[in-house]
Structures are given as structure tokens and as C-alpha cells.
Amino acid sequence: MEIKFKTTSEVTKAEWESYVDSFNEIFDKDFTLHHFEQKYKKTIESESYHVFLMHQSKIVGACTNIPFEYLYQNDPIKTGLMVDVFILQEFRDDPYHLYRMYKLLKEKLLKNNVALVIAVPNDNSYSYWKNIVKWKDIGLLQYYVLPVKADKIVPYLGNLLNYFLKSVAWLMIKISHLFNSKEKLLSIRINKDKNLLEDHRYFDFHQTGKSDGSFFSYNVVSEDSIKTCYLIDFYNTITNRKDISSLRSAITKILKDEVIDLIVFVGKLNFVQNILFRVPRKLEPKKLYLTCDLLQPEKIDEQLVSNIDNWDFGLFNYDVR
Numbered sequence: 001m002e003i004k005f006k007t008t009s010e011v012t013k014a015e016w017e018s019y020v021d022s023f024n025e026i027f028d029k030d031f032t033l034h035h036f037e038q039k040y041k042k043t044i045e046s047e048s049y050h051v052f053l054m055h056q057s058k059i060v061g062a063c064t065n066i067p068f069e070y071l072y073q074n075d076p077i078k079t080g081l082m083v084d085v086f087i088l089q090e091f092r093d094d095p096y097h098l099y100r101m102y103k104l105l106k107e108k109l110l111k112n113n114v115a116l117v118i119a120v121p122n123d124n125s126y127s128y129w130k131n132i133v134k135w136k137d138i139g140l141l142q143y144y145v146l147p148v149k150a151d152k153i154v155p156y157l158g159n160l161l162n163y164f165l166k167s168v169a170w171l172m173i174k175i176s177h178l179f180n181s182k183e184k185l186l187s188i189r190i191n192k193d194k195n196l197l198e199d200h201r202y203f204d205f206h207q208t209g210k211s212d213g214s215f216f217s218y219n220v221v222s223e224d225s226i227k228t229c230y231l232i233d234f235y236n237t238i239t240n241r242k243d244i245s246s247l248r249s250a251i252t253k254i255l256k257d258e259v260i261d262l263i264v265f266v267g268k269l270n271f272v273q274n275i276l277f278r279v280p281r282k283l284e285p286k287k288l289y290l291t292c293d294l295l296q297p298e299k300i301d302e303q304l305v306s307n308i309d310n311w312d313f314g315l316f317n318y319d320v321r
Contacts, residue, residue, distance in 0.1 A: 001091070001094075002055075003053055003054070004054055005051050005105065007049060008037075008048050018058050018059040019062065020032070020036065022060060022086070025088065026089075027086070035203065040064065043067050044067055044069050049066075049109060049112070050063070051102070053091065055091060061101065063098070064085070065082055067081075068190060068191075070116070072300065073188075073304075077116060077300070078114050079114070079115065082117060085098070098128065098132075102133055110295050114295055117292060117293040119135070119291050119318075120318050123286060126287075126291075129291060135291040137289060139289075139309075140288060141267060141289075141290055141313065141314065142278065143266055143279035144277060145276065145277055145279055146169055146172075146251065146275060148260050150162060172275045176248050176273065179244045179274065180244065181273065182239060182241050182243035183241050183268075184270050186268070186310055187311075188313075201217075201316060202217060205219060207219065214234060214245060214249040215237050215246070216231070216235075216253065217233045218230060218231045220257070220260065223262075226261045228263075229257070230264050230265075231265040231315075234246040234247055247276070248275065251275055265314070265315075266315045267312075267314015268314060290308060
């Protein structure tokens with residue numbers, strides 16, 4: 001077994017083929033090489049950072065870090081997003097493989113002036129990253145929802161509940177015209193002035209739209225046969241901020257799609273709105289932990305970074321939906 005560091009441009013064609021095969025096997029996906037080239041090369045540095053676990057020239061494990069520019073109290077800092085971490089099942093005999101992989105990656109990130117690493121680990125890996133690798137908690141991400149149909153949940157009342165839910169949704173949209181609110185800029189947020197971000201974030205399966213001076217993006221997937229629309233981002237194209245108007249434009253467009261059963265937004269809504277309902281913690285489908293590793297603590301106030309109330313962070317910031 002061997003651990004190697006490479007930037008995206010240094011990965012050979014044979015290694016890419018091996019990587020794609022292993023990734024699709026472990027995550028049960030069918031992504032092509034083009035998908036990963038778009039994801040890893042369309043960044044602020046035109047590449048990303050990778051550590052591979054190798055067995056006889058085959059990539060059997062990987063840690064990848066994608067560079068972004070975040071604004072930290074309005075000052076830019078290079079921030080690395082951890083994505084696509086895996087080790088094939090048959091090569092998990094040593095529980096410290098992942099620790100050593102990240103240790104090497106961290107050394108290279110420091111040399112490339114990455115000040116902060118952020119991640120949203122899944123339930124299975126959260127304990128490992130926190131207790132073994134010593135990542136720090138920032139906080140839990142918040143869910144917001146808008147139910148659109150209920151026939152798949154309560155079949156015998158389906159049509160009646162569908163009519164009721166749709167009526168409520170359209171009523172909330174009408175009432176939203178009474179508000180004229182926009183988000184307050186928080187201390188830590190992604191720098192959306194970097195035009196590469198939208199190119200990097202969206203793939204063929206995402207949908208984007210513009211309406212009445214608003215931009216929005218979303219993805220529709222089937223969750224246990226429920227057609228779920230994940231609202232990824234929305235903002236006013238003039239102010240570049242989320243506001244009630246851009247939220248209304250997004251939801252109006254999504255509601256016209258007759259297949260949608262549920263609309264979900266994950267992240268921060270720090271402005272007055274009446275369309276999406278906040279999900280109580282005890283009803284969340286799973287916990288989404290935002291975590292970090294301070295690589296250059298002299299540049300960052302740990303107390304400020306460790307409070308999720310200071311972060312504008314959601315689905316747009318990390319690659320899940």
C-alpha cells in the first residue's frame with residue numbers, strides 16, 4: 001500500500017480511470033471522467049488537491065480538497081473543501097489509512113497557503129474525523145421545507161391533502177409580497193464575486209433559472225420514491241444577496257413542476273420570509289455537521305469560526321445535491 005499526493009493536473013489517464021471505477025463502486029454512482037474534470041478543474045486555481053491510497057497501481061482510496069475563496073470579516077482567505085473521501089471496503093484493515101492520507105494532504109495544503117479546511121462528513125465518518133483527526137465542530141446545518149404533495153405519505157387522503165398543500169404554498173407566495181427583506185451579510189461567506197463558482201457548482205443534472213432579477217438553482221431527486229427538490233441557491237442578481245423576492249421566484253418556478261412532492265433548503269435563511277418552514281431538530285432526517293480544521297490559526301479567530309451563526313453556509317457551499 002502506498003499513499004501519494006497529486007494535483008489534478010498531475011493525475012495520469014490510467015489513474016483517472018482507476019479513480020472513476022473505485023468512486024462509482026463505493027458510492028454506487030455512474031459518473032464519467034468528464035464529471036470529475038469539471039468538478040476538480042473549474043476552481044479558483046484550475047485544479048484541486050488529491051491524496052490517493054494505492055494498491056498495485058490501483059486507486060483504492062482517496063481524499064480530495066477543492067480550493068475556494070471565502071471572505072472572513074471581508075478579508076479573503078483560501079479555504080479548502082473536503083470532498084469525495086473513500087477507501088474501498090476490502091482495504092479498510094488499517095483504521096489509520098485515512099489519518100495518514102489526511103496528514104499528507106494537510107502538509108501540502110499548508111504549502112499552498114490554505115488557511116482553513118471545511119467539511120460536512122456523513123454520519124458514518126463524523127466520529128472518526130472529530131475524534132481521530134481532531135476536526136472541530138462549527139455547528140449543525142438547518143433544514144427548511146415546503147410540502148407540496150402528501151399522497152405518497154397518506155394515500156387515502158392524498159388528493160385532498162395535495163390540494164390543501166398546494167393552496168397553502170401559493171397563499172404563502174402571495175403573502176410574501178408584503179415583505180421586502182434581504183439577508184444580512186455574515187462574517188464568513190463564500191466569495192461569490194469569483195465567477196468560477198457557478199461553473200464549478202453546477203452539473204448537467206442541476207437546473208438553473210433567472211426570473212424578475214433573480215437567479216436560482218435546484219436539483220430534483222427521488223428520496224424513497226418522494227420527488228424531492230433541493231433548492232441549492234437563490235439571490236437577487238443586482239445586490240447578489242438572498243432576499244424574499246428571489247426566494248419567491250425560485251419557489252414559483254418549482255411549484256409549476258407537477259412531479260415535485262417536497263421542496264427542501266439546507267442552510268442559512270437570515271432574512272424574514274414566510275414560504276419555507278424550519279424543520280425542528282428532532283424531525284431532521286439526518287444531522288449535518290459543519291466541521292473545520294484551522295491550518296493557519298494565526299489568521300483566524302477560532303472562537304468566531306467555531307460558531308455557525310457567523311457562517312453563510314448551505315448546499316451551494318458543498319457538493320451533495
